[in-house]
Amino acid sequence: MIAIDGLRKRFGRQLALDGVTFTVPRGEIFGFVGPNGAGKTTTIRILATLAPADSGTATIGGVPVGDDPGAVRELVGYMPDFFGVYDRLTAVEYLEFYAACHGVDRSRRRRVALELLELVDLGDRRETQVDTLSRGMKQRLCLARALVHDPRVLLLDEPASGLDPRARVEMRELVRELRRMGKTILVSSHILPELEELCTWVGFIDRGQMVAVGPMDQVRDRVVAGRRLRIDLVDAEEGAMRSAEEMLAEHPGVLAVDLLGDHIEITVGEGFEDAGLLAELIGRKVPVRAFSPVAGDLSEAFMRLTEPTEERLSR
Amino acid sequence: MSRFLRLLSGFDNPLIVKDGISRMRSWRAPLAITLYLGLLGAFGYAIFTIAVLTSQYTRTASSAQIGGSVFVSLAFFQLALIALFAPALAAGAISGERERQTFDVLLVSRVSAFGIVWGKLVASLAYLVLLILTALPLFAAVFLFGGIDFEQFVLAHVLTIVTAVAIGAVSLFFSALFKRSLPATVTSYAAAFFMIVGTFVAGLLLTYIYAFRDRTTGAYGFEFHPLAYGNPLFAMYVVLTSPSGAPVHVGRLLQLLFMSGGEPSLWGPQLEPWQVCVGSELLLTALAVLGSVLLVRGRRAMPLRRSRPVAVEAVS
Numbered sequence A: 001m002i003a004i005d006g007l008r009k010r011f012g013r014q015l016a017l018d019g020v021t022f023t024v025p026r027g028e029i030f031g032f033v034g035p036n037g038a039g040k041t042t043t044i045r046i047l048a049t050l051a052p053a054d055s056g057t058a059t060i061g062g063v064p065v066g067d068d069p070g071a072v073r074e075l076v077g078y079m080p081d082f083f084g085v086y087d088r089l090t091a092v093e094y095l096e097f098y099a100a101c102h103g104v105d106r107s108r109r110r111r112v113a114l115e116l117l118e119l120v121d122l123g124d125r126r127e128t129q130v131d132t133l134s135r136g137m138k139q140r141l142c143l144a145r146a147l148v149h150d151p152r153v154l155l156l157d158e159p160a161s162g163l164d165p166r167a168r169v170e171m172r173e174l175v176r177e178l179r180r181m182g183k184t185i186l187v188s189s190h191i192l193p194e195l196e197e198l199c200t201w202v203g204f205i206d207r208g209q210m211v212a213v214g215p216m217d218q219v220r221d222r223v224v225a226g227r228r229l230r231i232d233l234v235d236a237e238e239g240a241m242r243s244a245e246e247m248l249a250e251h252p253g254v255l256a257v258d259l260l261g262d263h264i265e266i267t268v269g270e271g272f273e274d275a276g277l278l279a280e281l282i283g284r285k286v287p288v289r290a291f292s293p294v295a296g297d298l299s300e301a302f303m304r305l306t307e308p309t310e311e312r313l314s315r
Numbered sequence B: 001m002s003r004f005l006r007l008l009s010g011f012d013n014p015l016i017v018k019d020g021i022s023r024m025r026s027w028r029a030p031l032a033i034t035l036y037l038g039l040l041g042a043f044g045y046a047i048f049t050i051a052v053l054t055s056q057y058t059r060t061a062s063s064a065q066i067g068g069s070v071f072v073s074l075a076f077f078q079l080a081l082i083a084l085f086a087p088a089l090a091a092g093a094i095s096g097e098r099e100r101q102t103f104d105v106l107l108v109s110r111v112s113a114f115g116i117v118w119g120k121l122v123a124s125l126a127y128l129v130l131l132i133l134t135a136l137p138l139f140a141a142v143f144l145f146g147g148i149d150f151e152q153f154v155l156a157h158v159l160t161i162v163t164a165v166a167i168g169a170v171s172l173f174f175s176a177l178f179k180r181s182l183p184a185t186v187t188s189y190a191a192a193f194f195m196i197v198g199t200f201v202a203g204l205l206l207t208y209i210y211a212f213r214d215r216t217t218g219a220y221g222f223e224f225h226p227l228a229y230g231n232p233l234f235a236m237y238v239v240l241t242s243p244s245g246a247p248v249h250v251g252r253l254l255q256l257l258f259m260s261g262g263e264p265s266l267w268g269p270q271l272e273p274w275q276v277c278v279g280s281e282l283l284l285t286a287l288a289v290l291g292s293v294l295l296v297r298g299r300r301a302m303p304l305r306r307s308r309p310v311a312v313e314a315v316s
Helices: A038-047 A069-075 A092-101 A106-119 A135-146 A163-178 A192-198 A216-222 A239-252 A274-283 A297-306 A312-315 B003-009 B014-025 B028-058 B062-090 B095-099 B105-106 B113-134 B136-143 B149-179 B183-211 B213-219 B232-240 B250-257 B275-298
Strands: A001-009 A013-022 A029-033 A055-060 A076-079 A151-159 A184-188 A201-206 A209-215 A227-233 A254-260 A263-268 A290-291
Touching: A001 A038, A013 A038, A013 A055, A013 A201, A029 A038, A029 A163, A029 A192, A038 A151, A038 A184, A055 A076, A069 A076, A076 A135, A092 A106, A092 A135, A092 B014, A106 A135, A135 A151, A135 A163, A163 A184, A163 A192, A201 A216, A209 A216, A216 A239, A216 A312, A227 A239, A227 A274, A239 A254, A239 A263, A239 A274, B014 B113, B028 B062, B028 B113, B028 B136, B062 B113, B062 B136, B062 B149, B062 B183, B062 B232, B095 B105, B095 B149, B095 B183, B113 B136, B113 B149, B113 B275, B136 B149, B149 B183, B149 B232, B149 B275, B183 B232, B232 B275
Parallel strands: A013 A209, A029 A184, A029 A201, A076 A151, A151 A184
Antiparallel strands: A001 A013, A001 A055, A201 A209, A227 A263, A227 A290, A254 A263
């Protein structure tokens, strides 16, 4: 749905993008990860037709961004990393205004605005002036704004920045709901555990270059040698823990087993089938209460991929 | 679509509606109208009182003379007030969108660069026109005294509105040029001052330089340099005080503009100062709008001249 090939962009002497190449398949949530100044926002602005690339190509839904920005704007909903709102407009007027800007027929504007307010759970705030809404509400309203013309692709630049935990969860659920509606979503964020839970694909960018791209599981397995899984037993009795430990150690693909008080953590290699192990544990009557990946893998991957090396520093 | 409907569709711009709602809900909108009418009314009343008192001493002034002098004073005062209000309304129109961080979102919508500039210009000017319209009853009351005919009444308001449009368009250009509203506003006020006062002073200086340099000029009477001739203050003065006007051939105006000597040219039609003023201000408006459109368009990625779509393999 989104295809970027060899994108380069220079600001004066600063090379912001250096041959960025990746694709985002239709219907996926793509997490765009990188440190500050890595080139995330520049890439998103090029995709949103707000900045031209010096070279390389970017297509959205098969439409080249540089050749036909007008057509791309029809396909794309853009939510920048800041939310500008107008004073003295109600939430429904705000969305009606953007619906008009996107050419939505006059007779449909009010209905579209009300439906979107319901979608982002602001239906009861439709007559509230937007400048009086809370930060989380404004952020959800801005997401609704990006949807007024029913775009197939959403470009969300740091949508959860500055939000409290509750607002972040609400935003995450909203993005998932949009994926269920068939949208392809590119989302950049610094909150990596959240991206890990949300995204199906991930791309790491550092100093204007992509350092890893692909489905979340594959990237995580490839970058973090030994993914970790946590297993909780119904009764953390020592005998049961020991027998589970022995069984886990014999399972193919398990690199290490650690007994950590009331639970077990194992390290597994690339391509490990989590479901196979869980089926075997249940088949052998091991009383499994919880079976989950250890959070923080993406953070570890992020740190490894973006740590300064001599080669990178010399660029 | 009929021409009238096509004209109306130009006003079906979401920015006009949005800015209109936003502005009229602000407490500043009624305050500005009150202030404007209050100042105009107080000024008109002061001039009227002075004119009546003066007529009691001189016993020569008629009702028409009093009405005429009040109308002329009010027209100039309104022009000055509009020149003060126009930059304040238009200079923050586009830079304000940047400061509010809403400009990028506008740029990714279907509204064209011209649509953005046109919407912002009309939204700013609509309020100025509202100010001028609210003051019409005041002028109409003075009109009843006589001393001013209907044509003068209309031309004085045409000059005021066109000057407001020109100052608004130039202010909008600076709003598109500068990222922040403060420098845009300061520059817009400087430009408005130059348009109203600067051109008149510069035109007078050039007039005297020309008169001294080319002695033949004296043979054809005192002729103003087009910079002063097309100045809104001078045009307003001629419209309100000289019913016969001060027509000059286009050819002669060009001679005076480029300060070339010789016999006065009779080429082209004769133009009144108000026509030169309206024409030059509309030209300035068109240039300012064009400049604003180019500046706004420059903020968007433009289509490439050559299409080079590349099929990209999935990276995994």
